Amino acid sequence: MTIVDLGPQTRIVARLAETVTDEQLSAPTPCPDYAVRNLLAHVQGLSVAFRDAARKDFGPTTDTSPNAHVPDLGPGWREELPKALAELADAWRDPAAWTGDTRAGGVPLPGAVAGAVAVEELVIHGWDLARAIGVPYEPDRAALESGHGFLLGMAQDPSRGEGAFGRVVPVPSGAPLLDRAVGLSGRDPGWPGPTA
Numbered sequence: 060m061t062i063v064d065l066g067p068q069t070r071i072v073a074r075l076a077e078t079v080t081d082e083q084l085s086a087p088t089p090c091p092d093y094a095v096r097n098l099l100a101h102v103q104g105l106s107v108a109f110r111d112a113a114r115k116d117f118g119p120t121t122d123t124s125p126n127a128h129v130p131d132l133g134p135g136w137r138e139e140l141p142k143a144l145a146e147l148a149d150a151w152r153d154p155a156a157w158t159g160d161t162r163a164g165g166v167p168l169p170g171a172v173a174g175a176v177a178v179e180e181l182v183i184h185g186w187d188l189a190r191a192i193g194v195p196y197e198p199d200r201a202a203l204e205s206g207h208g209f210l211l212g213m214a215q216d217p218s219r220g221e222g223a224f225g226r227v228v229p230v231p232s233g234a235p236l237l238d239r240a241v242g243l244s245g246r247d248p249g250w251p252g253p254t255a
Contacts, residue, residue, distance in 0.1 A: 064201070065151045066148040068202035072144060073141040076137075078194060089191065101125065102181075103136060105177070107143050108125075110147045113170075147177065161173050163177075178206050203236055207236055214227050225246075
């Protein structure tokens with residue numbers, strides 16, 4: 060089990076979110092059903108859900124499928140999202156979060172797997188957001204390596220099918236690690252981003 064400090068990656072995502080203008084909230088993202096506003100709401104929701112999964116604090120936040128509905132932002136999101144991200148990182152700093160069993164999205168998971176999912180989600184959704192608003196993105200290296208490892212394991216699981224992440228997009232083996240992780244998540248690393 061590798062414990063990853065989520066703090067550096069949550070801060071990267073928080074800084075990206077801080078740069079989003081009101082005009083960009085309706086922009087498309089690499090997630091076909093999500094505009095930027097929905098993506099930000101999803102990140103906020105998953106931050107709360109995985110915070111509670113780390114704490115083994117079960118209830119609606121850990122037991123509701125992320126596919127239950129398309130999330131949308133509330134009026135206080137600019138304050139609530141960075142707070143949720145900081146609380147997420149803090150919760151996973153407790154070694155006990157990575158042990159035993161927990162739940163997220165209504166799915167029972169070992170703590171170490173839930174932590175790996177949280178890391179992967181932050182890395183990939185950070186890329187989604189950066190690409191959607193047209194800014195450079197460099198994830199935390201430890202988070203990227205962990206997220207790539209998790210996604211690679213998922214891709215090699217024959218029972219996965221298209222799973223939660225969609226069909227793997229082939230990426231050359233010599234491509235940057237971020238592009239390989241993005242492809243494993245079912246996204247095209249060449250997604251063009253915002254148009255002029």
